C-alpha cells in the first residue's frame with residue numbers, strides 16, 4: 001500500500017495539462033492539493049498533441065479564454081522557470097476552398113469584436129510567412145500573436161512548479177470513484193486507499209464520461225485517434241504553426257511535427273450510446289473520420305455499467321497508447337514535400353497516436369456541478385485543449401477557491417447536455 005494522505009483540500013483526478021495547471025494555481029493559493037494519476041504524468045493527450053497554441057479558428061465562446069491563455073503563455077517559461085520551447089511565431093491557415101475563405105472572413109470579424117487581431121493574407125504575401133513554399137493560390141489567415149510549445153515539456157514543468165508549492169502528485173494511482181454523502185463530495189476511493197476530501201476536480205480526459213456515469217451523470221464523450229509524426233531536421237522553414245492541407249510546426253532544432261485533421265474512430269460503447277448527439281458533428285466533419293472496429297473500445301464496454309469493471313480498465317490501460325495511422329502519415333509527408341520543397345530530404349523519425357476526447361459541440365465542460373456539491377469537471381477539450389491548459393487551470397482554481405470564475409463560463413456548463421441547449425460547433429478549424 002502506498003503512503004496516501006488521509007485528507008486533502010482538493011483531489012484532482014488526472015495529471016494531464018488540465019490537472020497539472022489546476023494543481024499549480026491551487027497550490028499557489030495555499031491549498032492542500034493531491035493529484036491522482038492512473039499512469040504517468042502527461043501520458044495521454046497532453047504529451048501527444050501537435051503543440052499548436054492558437055486563438056485562431058476557435059469557437060467564439062472560447063476566444064476570450066484563449067486570449068487570456070495566450071497572455072499567460074507569453075510569460076509561462078519565466079513563471080515556471082522552465083524551457084517549454086515556446087515560439088511566438090503565429091498561426092497560419094491556408095485556404096483550400098473559396099468556402100473556407102468566406103468562413104474565415106466571418107470568423108475574423110467575430111475575433112476582431114473580441115479585440116483579437118487576425119489578418120487575411122493574399123496569396124502574393126504568403127511567402128513572407130512561409131518562405132519558399134508552394135501553398136496554393138487562395139491565400140490564408142494569420143494570427144500573429146499565436147504560438148507553439150513542446151507538449152513533452154509543458155505538463156511536467158507545471159507539475160514541478162506545483163510540487164514546489166506543496167502539491168502532491170501520485171502516479172500509478174487510479175481513482176476508482178468519487179464518494180458522496182448527503183449530496184456532497186466526501187472523498188475518493190483510489191487503488192491505494194481512500195482520501196477524505198470536500199472538493200474533487202475531474203480532469204481525466206477521455207475517462208470522464210465513465211467516471212461520471214457511476215455518479216448517475218450523463219456526459220456524452222467519445223474518443224477519436226489522431227496520428228502525429230516527427231520528422232528529421234529540415235532547414236529553417238517558418239516560425240508559424242501552419243495548417244495548409246497538412247499541419248506542421250518546426251521546432252528550434254529543425255525537426256517538425258506533421259499531421260492531418262483526419263482521424264480514426266475505434267467504435268466503442270459510447271459510439272452507440274451517444275451516436276445520435278454526435279450526428280451533427282459527424283455530418284460536418286465526417287469526411288475526416290475513418291471508423292474502425294477497435295479491440296480496446298469493445299473490451300472497455302463494461303466499465304460504464306460496472307464499477308469493478310471500470311477498476312480493471314483503469315489499471316489495465318494505465319496509459320492509452322493507440323496505434324498511429326502510419327499510412328496516413330506517409331501521405332502527410334508527401335504533401336509536406338510538395339508544399340515546401342526545402343523538406344524534400346526529411347524523413348519520418350517517429351510516429352505516435354493519441355486518443356482525443358470529443359464532445360458533440362466540440363466544447364469542453366468547465367463547471368462546478370450542482371450535485372454532488374464539490375465536484376468540478378474540466379474535460380472534453382475535443383482536440384484543442386493544450387493551448388487552453390493554463391487558463392483552465394486558473395479558472396478552475398477560481399471556481400474552487402473563490403466560488404466563481406473571473407471569465408463567463410456559461411458556454412461550458414455541464415447542464416447543456418440536458419437543458420436542450422443547441423449542441424453545435426462554431427469552431428472553424
Ligand SMILES: Cc1cc2nc3c(=O)[nH]c(=O)nc-3n(C[C@H](O)[C@H](O)[C@H](O)COP(=O)(O)OP(=O)(O)OC[C@H]3O[C@@H](n4cnc5c(N)ncnc54)[C@H](O)[C@@H]3O)c2cc1C
Pocket residue numbers: 013014015016017018019036037038039040041042043044045046047048049050051052053054173174175176203204205206207208211225226227228314318319353354355356378379380381382383384385386387388
Ligand atoms: C493527436 C492530438 C493532437 C492535438 N493537437 C493539439 C494542438 O495542437 N493544440 C491544442 O491546443 N490541443 C491539441 N490536442 C488536444 C490536447 O492535447 C488535449 O485537449 C489536452 O491535452 C487535454 O488535456 P487533459 O488534461 O484534459 O487530458 P489528458 O492529457 O488526456 O489527461 C487526462 C489524464 O487523466 C488520467 N486519468 C483518467 N482517468 C483517471 C482516473 N480514474 N484516475 C486517475 N487518473 C486518471 C489519464 O491517465 C490522463 O493522464 C491534441 C490532442 C491529440 C491527441
